[in-house]
Amino acid sequence: AQSVTQLDSQVPVFEEAPVELRCNYSSSVSVYLFWYVQYPNQGLQLLLKYLSGSTLVKGINGFEAEFNKSQTSFHLRKPSVHISDTAEYFCAVSPNSGGYQKVTFGTGTKLQVIP
Amino acid sequence: DAGVIQSPRHEVTEMGQEVTLRCKPISGHNSLFWYRQTMMRGLELLIYFNNNVPIDDSGMPEDRFSAKMPNASFSTLKIQPSEPRDSAVYFCASSMGQGMAGELFFGEGSRLTVL
Numbered sequence: 001a002q003s004v005t006q007l008d009s010q011v012p013v014f015e016e017a018p019v020e021l022r023c024n025y026s027s028s029v030s031v032y033l034f035w036y037v038q039y040p041n042q043g044l045q046l047l048l049k050y051l052s053g054s055t056l057v058k059g060i061n062g063f064e065a066e067f068n069k070s071q072t073s074f075h076l077r078k079p080s081v082h083i084s085d086t087a088e089y090f091c092a093v094s095p096n097s098g099g100y101q102k103v104t105f106g107t108g109t110k111l112q113v114i115p
Numbered sequence: 116d117a118g119v120i121q122s123p124r125h126e127v128t129e130m131g132q133e134v135t136l137r138c139k140p141i142s143g144h145n146s147l148f149w150y151r152q153t154m155m156r157g158l159e160l161l162i163y164f165n166n167n168v169p170i171d172d173s174g175m176p177e178d179r180f181s182a183k184m185p186n187a188s189f190s191t192l193k194i195q196p197s198e199p200r201d202s203a204v205y206f207c208a209s210s211m212g213q214g215m216a217g218e219l220f221f222g223e224g225s226r227l228t229v230l
Contacts, residue, residue: 036219042223042224043119043208043222044208046219049218100163100165100170103160103219105157106157
């Protein structure tokens with residue numbers, strides 16, 4: 001079984017400032033990692049994913065995340081946030097073996113960008 | 116291209132009534148997921164279908180919940196009888212392939228309020 005921990009439930013940040021949203025996971029097997037974003041009254045949308053290869057993954061809207069296997073982390077970063085980045089962000093993990101593997105979502109981090 | 120389509124977007128009903136939520140996945144996707152989102156429990160997987168067959172229903176809360184997928188383009192989630200604790204946002208998501216390396220595409224959700 002795997003688990004995901006997003007320690008920060010809310011992160012306020014001023015517009016144009018950098019932001020980091022933290023994600024740690026636990027798993028006994030190798031994993032795929034994901035970040036999803038949920039804008040108000042909408043479904044979740046994939047921001048980026050790590051499957052294999054380079055540990056630095058770039059996603060949409062200028063976001064990137066770095067997979068750190070030794071620290072079992074997959075933190076999401078953006079060098080300069082915009083008002084439109086205000087949303088809830090979910091980290092997710094699934095085992096990377098073949099076939100159906102259940103994805104586990106974190107509890108989410110609400111990013112509030114302050115003008 | 117049309118995304119995942121859910122209906123109704125909002126449903127208010129009284130305790131004891133039957134509720135049916137509907138989902139049309141993206142054409143060509145062969146995996147369909149029903150999730151429930153609440154403040155207390157976050158995002159929970161209720162059931163997963165692959166090629167119209169239920170593969171994992173371990174997340175279905177109890178016998179009051181049932182889900183069907185009669186064909187590749189339609190699925191329903193039914194709650195009968197409904198209870199106030201069923202109040203939540205229910206999301207349908209679809210993807211290509213069986214494994215979670217594929218991207219999940221979420222609908223906009225059905226917000227259910229049971230009075």
